[in-house]
Amino acid sequence: xxxxxxxxxxxxxxxxxxxxxxxxxxxxxxxxxxxxxxxxxxxxxxxxxxxxxxxxxxxxxxxxxxxxxxxxxxxxxxxxxxxxxxxxxxxxxxxxxxxxxxxxxxxxxxxxxxxxxxxxxxxxxxxxxxxxxxxxxxxxxxxxxxxxxxxxxxxxxxx
Amino acid sequence: xxxxxxxxxxxxxxxxxxxxxxxxxxxxxxxxxxxxxxxxxxxxxxxxxxxxxxxxxxxxxxxxxxxxxxxxxxxxxxxxxxxxxxxxxxxxxxxxxxxx
Numbered sequence: 001x002x003x004x005x006x007x008x009x010x011x012x013x014x015x016x017x018x019x020x021x022x023x024x025x026x027x028x029x030x031x032x033x034x035x036x037x038x039x040x041x042x043x044x045x046x047x048x049x050x051x052x053x054x055x056x057x058x059x060x061x062x063x064x065x066x067x068x069x070x071x072x073x074x075x076x077x078x079x080x081x082x083x084x085x086x087x088x089x090x091x092x093x094x095x096x097x098x099x100x101x102x103x104x105x106x107x108x109x110x111x112x113x114x115x116x117x118x119x120x121x122x123x124x125x126x127x128x129x130x131x132x133x134x135x136x137x138x139x140x141x142x143x144x145x146x147x148x149x150x151x152x153x154x155x156x157x158x159x
Numbered sequence: 160x161x162x163x164x165x166x167x168x169x170x171x172x173x174x175x176x177x178x179x180x181x182x183x184x185x186x187x188x189x190x191x192x193x194x195x196x197x198x199x200x201x202x203x204x205x206x207x208x209x210x211x212x213x214x215x216x217x218x219x220x221x222x223x224x225x226x227x228x229x230x231x232x233x234x235x236x237x238x239x240x241x242x243x244x245x246x247x248x249x250x251x252x253x254x255x256x257x258x259x
Contacts, residue, residue, distance in 0.1 A: 062259050065257045068254075072226065075186065075187075085189075101257050107256050109219040
């Protein structure tokens with residue numbers, strides 16, 4: 001699967017609800033949280049998020065860490081279920097941006113991999129993309145920021 | 160008599176170079192890269208071919224490891240030294256996943 005080919009990501013309502021639920025409940029208004037969006041293996045430019053993977057992780061108000069056995073469990077699952085991680089989403093207590101740790105330690109090191117940072121521990125309702133920081137992996141710990149207008153073209157939240 | 164003659168003939172020949180191959184599967188983000196390797200090669204050959212196949216940069220390769228049964232494989236050891244079964248499934252994944 002070539003992630004750099006992805007031009008549109010459909011996010012079913014159920015997927016977004018599950019994502020929000022995980023982030024709010026797990027973070028409990030105090031800690032960051034991380035989830036991964038999985039899709040079927042495909043080289044189509046338009047894909048749909050098929051599942052949310054909420055990993056076991058250690059978290060504080062300023063960071064998170066996924067233990068090695070959980071990283072392994074996810075990769076075994078992907079192989080068994082013929083799925084791929086297309087994006088990682090994590091929360092911030094304040095505004096959204098990419099930290100140096102985010103830059104260097106994504107789950108997937110392929111060009112085109114997406115990273116979404118959700119502000120205020122996902123406590124904001126209303127506009128699903130308001131204040132989000134979205135970027136795309138270029139390789140060698142370099143990321144390309146995606147403008148809000150391009151984010152709105154890239155993600156389609158099904159209602 | 161004929162047997163003696165044949166073994167004398169064999170004795171004069173160099174033994175054939177032992178080249179034994181193994182099939183290994185490298186799994187990355189749910190995809191499989193299936194290839195045959197000489198057991199005398201170091202595991203770094205498997206790692207490098209997978210990195211190239213999956214289009215991962217050399218810089219990013221430093222953050223990844225090759226795992227079998229969740230054990231990190233030492234890339235400098237020869238494939239036969241790792242005692243991998245044929246068609247072993249090796250997972251290529253990050254050594255760490257963190258954010259902040």
